[in-house]
Amino acid sequence: KKGNYDHFMQKEIHEQPHSLTTTMRGRLKHNSVLLGGLKEHMKTIRHSRRIVFIGCGTSYNAALAARPILEELSSIPVTMEIASDLLDRQGPIYREDTAVFVSQSGETADTLLALEYALENGALCVGITNTVGSTLARKTHCGIHINAGCEIGVASTKAYTSQIVVMVMMALAIGADRISTQARREDIINGLSDLPNQVSEVLKLDREMKDLAESLINLESLLVFGRGYNYATALEGALKVKEVALMHSEGMLAGEMKHGPLALVDETLPIIVVATRDSCFSKQQSVIQQLHARKGRLIVLCSKGDAQSVCPGRSCRIIEVPQVADCLQPVVNIIPLQLLAYHLTVLRGYNVDQPRNLAKSVTTQ
């Protein structure tokens, strides 16, 4: 069932133009978004005092990627909870909250326990999952299936991008009653329709990412800096590298760089900086300059045509990706990092589809 591919992870990475198409199928209509699963509860969601995203691992990261656009289009405060941490703290969840649970499998123990906790506390519980009939799908009040197709590789790839797209569509649906953001929403909807094409485009970086992986194969560590929409890209890129390539990697908020991580910078430690065009671009340019001044070994992920603007001295390695609507950019930007993690794993001789010590569905606490 791997077709022409050597591994499921590789197949699932390359399948993303198709999985994103199925995620959006029947849901984008005449400049509006149709999410049947949320329709009856939309009024309650719009009136909630807070939206809380709850998940683990990659699913948490997907929610983090969608958080800024949900805040922007809904004007409702959006907070983030890692399921186990919410349970450890017994953090406050109120009747006036909408709790959105994100899980590819729909069977993750921590996420399901957090769901029970939120139900007991009277919140409206929304599920976002890839698995029809899963416990998450059954126990939430309403929800959206991401329809990415079965994901077999333990490392989540196509589910991540489909989760982001579903949560962007959710933000569009929640914000649909506002005239003031209509043009913005139309732009995003147009961006969504074209997204599978842009993803096909960025997948052409496969060879380049293999070359990059070859240059990193014997290193011990890799940092990834992002911010804004692409803070999630940094966390998720680093998670992929550590879980499959078994290489230490950390995703970091670029705004925190001066508060500690800068001490790590030297000529040997590779650092990926995500600096595609959006409202944070100039801040990322200055982060690059500061890393450069400390002789950091930089790999910059930037928008097509921006190589000069992000790295005038040509001393960085550049990964150029197509520019899309700011809130959809994390979908495009994660793909070179997925490819990098994949190639690093194969080159280092590790098991791509079943990394040591990990299971696809974590059904124990």
Ligand code: F6R
């Ligand atoms: C990473 C990965 C894990 C899962 C996490 C949550 O590639 O697969 O971090 O994302 O265990 O799983 P789900 O989404 O099934 O709840």
